Amino acid sequence: MQTRTRITLGLVVAILCLTIGVAAGWRYYNPAADQVGAEHLRLFREVVSIxxxxxxxxxxxxxLLEGAINGMLASLDPHSSYLPPEPFTEMKTxxxxxxxxxxxxxxxxxGKLTVVAPIEDxxxxxxxxxxxxxxxxxxxxPTRGLTITQAVKQMRGEKGTQVSLSILRNGNGKPLVFPLVRDIxxxxxxxxxxxxxxxxxxRISQFQERxxxxxxxxxxxxxxxNGGSLKGLVLDLRNNPGGLLDAAVxxxxxxxxxxxxxxxxxYTEGREHFAKRSYSATIGEKEPRxxxxxxxxxxxxxxxEIVAGALQDHGRAVIMGTTSFGKGSVQTVVPLKDGAGLKLTTARYYTPKGRSIxxxxxxxxxxxERAGFKELPDKGRAGFLEKDLDNHLSGAESGEGEKTPEQDVKKLPAAPATPEHEVDKDYQLLxxxxxxxxxxxxxxxxxAKH
Known part of the structure; x- marks a missing residue:
């Protein structure tokens, strides 16, 4: 029995070390070269043995291994996580x-599972x-004690199947029960x-491939x-939780x-393999000014926030509304050998003038402010921003300060439509x-000529 336990523990530690240095080009963790790291691994083995x-x-x-990995990543920041094969596939989908x-x-x-924003429609x-x-x-x-990955797994499912969410909302003494039917x-x-x-x-509700x-x-x-030209445009990014960087660019x-x-x-700044990278507009057709x-x-x-920050820094748009969420960190998704994935925060975003988001x-x-209208509610209220999340990253200053880093050179009628949300009921849009x-x-x- 002791021999079997030692073999199992050795396998757990070996897999843990492999996970830390899985991606090509990443720096492999070598506990033999780091006495402190070796002591931590001995402590890990001791706890697993007990x-x-x-x-x-x-x-x-x-x-035990997955629990250790989840705990390790959760201690870093709210956005780093281990994705088992099924959730990883769902994320790509x-x-x-x-x-x-x-x-x-x-x-x-x-420590509570909290809604950032529902996706529109x-x-x-x-x-x-x-x-x-x-x-x-x-x-x-009950969701207490569940990881985000576990909660997502319970809420995801085939179209037509039912799931019930019990919600605690500020101002309501009793839970609100929402019976929902899953959909594609x-x-x-x-x-x-x-x-x-x-x-x-x-209105862009999310940045996707298309x-x-x-x-x-x-x-x-x-x-x-509108006769071939516009007098002005409103770009609505309210309640947009983000998405793909390439789409934002x-x-x-x-x-x-x-x-x-x-x-x-x-541009982004990280460590070593994820050191500074710049993302610039491509040469091609541009909108009139x-x-x-x-x-x-x-x-x-x-x-x-990347879009709003870039247009603000370039003086190309007036930004209106309330302060944005403040998620200015880069998550790199690394496929693992068993079909799982590792989502790891690897850098911070900075606007063209060097401002950290x-x-x-x-x-x-x-x-x-929203002024109390029901339409298009402000899904990210004051008191629930990135800075309010458990263990969030600080907004570190860019190494460039306020300097711009070196570039990488490489069915709607013309008449007023009947909108889904009347303009006069949306104060911010008005x-x-x-x-x-x-x-x-x-x-x-x-x-005008005088």
């Missing part, structure tokens, strides 16, 4: 824009689940319409529907980068449209 021999029930080595489930972005706050969105909701139970299973979540990357003749509106192309097509359609790149030396969108207003709020995170967010040029119209009026005054 659990294996003395715990009230027999525990598999796989369960989600990035493609189609997956089965409820449509909820979740995270941990004070999904079962969760339609049922009225809100940012800041504490998911107390999934069916009859084909997230619509964006929607567009004409607000008034000459003034366009594009977002860049869809955005270019939507802008072309808006121009065509493509969207921002429609408005900046007319010259090789002014197209920086974002019509006035642009970008709407953000506390539910705008990650890729949406992490735990700070993007401050709007013009602060406009203010954005008023600003664009005022902008146009002031331009006419400035260019």
């Amino acid at each position: 659990v294996r021999s003395s715990y009230v029930e027999e525990v598999s080595g796989k369960k 989600e990035i493609s824009g189609s997956f089965g489930g409820l449509g909820i972005e979740i995270s941990m706050r004070d 999904t079962p969760a969105w339609r049922a009225g689940i809100q940012s800041g909701d504490h998911i107390w139970k999934i069916d009859d299973t 979540i084909k997230t619509r990357s964006l929607k567009s319409r004409t607000l008034e003749p000459g003034y366009g509106y594009v 977002t860049g192309d869809d955005f270019a097509a939507a802008l072309a359609k808006l121009r065509s529907d 493509a969207v921002a790149g429609r408005f900046v980068g007319e010259r090789l030396d002014n197209g920086l969108i974002v 019509y006035p642009l207003v970008v709407l953000i709020n506390g539910g705008s995170a990650s890729a949406s 992490q735990a700070r967010g993007i401050e709007p040029d013009i602060v406009v 203010r954005a449209l008023e600003l664009l119209k005022g902008w146009d009026a002031m331009r006419k005054v400035a260019t």
Whole structure:
């Protein structure tokens, strides 16, 4: 029995070491060259040995290993995690824009499973689940003690199957029970319409593989529907939880980068293999320099903050709304040999002028609160931002300070549509449209002949 235990423990430690240095080009962890590391591994073996021999029930080595990995990653920051084969496959499917489930972005706050934002036009969105909701139970299973991966696994499932979420919400003394039916979540990357003749509106709910192309097509359609040109555009990134970096670069790149030396969108800084990288707009078709207003709020995170920060730094848009979420960290997904994946925070994002987004967010040029309207609620309320998450990364300053780093040179009618959310019921959108119209009026005054 002792021989078997020693073999099992040796296998656990060997797999743990392999996991730490799995990716090609990464620095392998060598406990023999690091006395402190060797002492930690001996402590790990000792704890595993005690659990294996003395715990009230027999525990598999796989369960202990995965628990150790999850605990190790959870101690780093809220966004690093181990993805077993099934969740890893689901994550890749989600990035493609189609997956089965409820449509909820979740995270941990004070040890509680908390909704960051529901994805628009999904079962969760339609049922009225809100940012800041504490998911107390999934069916009859309490969520306390569950990892995010475990919770996601319980909420995901085949189309047509049912799941019940018990929600604790501020201001309500009793749990709210939401019976939901899972669906194939084909997230619509964006929607567009004409607000008034000459003034366009594009809402991007998430940055996916097709977002860049869809955005270019939507802008072309808006121009065509408005006599070939726009007087102004509202880009709505409220409650956009982020997505793919390449898609964010493509969207921002429609408005900046007319010259090789002014197209920086974002850069990252990490350690060694993930040292500084720059992402710039590609040379190609650009939008005319019509006035642009970008709407953000506390539910705008990650890729949406990259777009807002880049347009703000380049002076290409007025940012309006409330402070964004503040998720300025880069997660690299590394496939592991058994079909699982490792999502690891490897760098921080910085705007073109060297501003860190992490735990700070993007401050709007013009602060406009939601003013209590029900439509398009502010999914990221004050008090639930990146800086409020357990164990969040600090917003470290860029090594460049405020300097711009060296570039890498390498069916809508023209008349007012009937919108899904009437403009006069969305105060922030109304203010954005008023600003664009005022902008146009002031331009006419400035260019008038006397």
